[in-house]
Amino acid sequence: MLTYPLSGSSSELVINILSMVLSQHKPLDRAYSQHFSGLTLPPSEQARVTQVVGDILRKLNLYCYLADIQPEEFERLGSKLLNAWHIFHGLELPNMQYALQVNLEDFETRLAHAKTQAPLWDGCPQWLDELGSEQLGDAWPLERAALSLAPKRFIRVNELKCTKAQLIERLAKEAVEAIEVEGVDSALEVISDSALFRTETFKAGWFEQQDAGSQLVAAALDAKPGMRVVDACAGAGGKTLHIAAQMQGKGRLLAMDVEQWKLDNLKIRARRAGAHNVETRIIASSKTIKRMKLTADRVLLDVPCSGLGVLKRNPDAKWRDTPERLPILMALQKQILQSYSRMVKVDGILVYATCSIMPAENRLQVDAFLAENPQFVLLMDENITVADSGFDGFYLAKMQRVSE
Numbered sequence: 001m002l003t004y005p006l007s008g009s010s011s012e013l014v015i016n017i018l019s020m021v022l023s024q025h026k027p028l029d030r031a032y033s034q035h036f037s038g039l040t041l042p043p044s045e046q047a048r049v050t051q052v053v054g055d056i057l058r059k060l061n062l063y064c065y066l067a068d069i070q071p072e073e074f075e076r077l078g079s080k081l082l083n084a085w086h087i088f089h090g091l092e093l094p095n096m097q098y099a100l101q102v103n104l105e106d107f108e109t110r111l112a113h114a115k116t117q118a119p120l121w122d123g124c125p126q127w128l129d130e131l132g133s134e135q136l137g138d139a140w141p142l143e144r145a146a147l148s149l150a151p152k153r154f155i156r157v158n159e160l161k162c163t164k165a166q167l168i169e170r171l172a173k174e175a176v177e178a179i180e181v182e183g184v185d186s187a188l189e190v191i192s193d194s195a196l197f198r199t200e201t202f203k204a205g206w207f208e209q210q211d212a213g214s215q216l217v218a219a220a221l222d223a224k225p226g227m228r229v230v231d232a233c234a235g236a237g238g239k240t241l242h243i244a245a246q247m248q249g250k251g252r253l254l255a256m257d258v259e260q261w262k263l264d265n266l267k268i269r270a271r272r273a274g275a276h277n278v279e280t281r282i283i284a285s286s287k288t289i290k291r292m293k294l295t296a297d298r299v300l301l302d303v304p305c306s307g308l309g310v311l312k313r314n315p316d317a318k319w320r321d322t323p324e325r326l327p328i329l330m331a332l333q334k335q336i337l338q339s340y341s342r343m344v345k346v347d348g349i350l351v352y353a354t355c356s357i358m359p360a361e362n363r364l365q366v367d368a369f370l371a372e373n374p375q376f377v378l379l380m381d382e383n384i385t386v387a388d389s390g391f392d393g394f395y396l397a398k399m400q401r402v403s404e
């Protein structure tokens, strides 16, 4: 965490970003882009601001409890929470105008109590603690604690442009220190505090920022040059670009989604990455899928999910309407799996993936699908857990179509 306090203006910035997320219910990335654009903040200060915002969101209920405020009061009482945050981390108080002060005696009493309440200490809201206990049983406390930590920074080497060794060397010349990641061939961990997207190495398309756990998903698809591959929930193409590299730019790679703006972003990223065999197609209706019946060697279904495996990186989801959305998401996952699996040809491979660690969105969906679709068999599945891997949490199931 920080070694010296935030400046007064950075503290105000943290409060404004958090207010946008907590009071106006905007996504965190939108709050960042709105507040950072037009600011001439040095990259290191921007990194400090995002570090503090991320930490506060990961443990919002703990810091609110210590500051003796309610999350709903953040817009009005944010300065008190920020002071409590500094005291908690043993830092001097920031120099904010009109800041509300914390009663130190009260803070110490609350701190002693919070240490005895593990879910509160881990910044876990009650609904999530109940869901995690119900879904994961004894494994939940370790996952819960792991989800409260700051995420590491991972990148994926773009093998269409360079090797891992060449990437490490070129990044070092731009003062970015990156090391190999055990168990994930395509990944590097960035251990210096550098602004990655400003590097020439990034502009040349040599890497993408992508969690190491996420890189295991496309690896499981095992796409080969010359194949016909569909990434059916491609979004902005994190995994599409990885698949394109596996295919060495040869064969047909179709990236589909229901949101055109995401596919437009994907096209820009594909151009930078030199991924020339990527085509995009909007899913306008079920006909788009029906027309492709039994045509694909590989289909990836990286379905919309709760995101409960990636709370380190997207901690705002803890304080959103995630529990209300869960049944809707699960119905959509079931429907996508049933309908889009029709694209897989006989002997072809289907990979179902989520960035959730909850069995209800993962193995239970796959079991239900297999029970209704004997034309598919399960080859393997994997829970990439946050506590075991240190990555974000993912699930993947690899299935094969054995008959029409």
Ligand SMILES: C[S@@+](CC[C@H](N)C(=O)[O-])C[C@H]1O[C@@H](n2cnc3c(N)ncnc32)[C@H](O)[C@@H]1O
Pocket: 232, 233, 234, 235, 236, 237, 238, 239, 240, 256, 257, 258, 259, 262, 283, 302, 303, 304, 305, 336
């Ligand atoms: C988990 S995200 C995909 C992330 C992406 N694969 C990546 O690696 O960057 C799920 C995607 O599914 C898309 N989606 C939502 N409903 C869909 C549907 N019915 N059919 C296809 N895609 C859908 C969303 O727009 C979103 O981009």
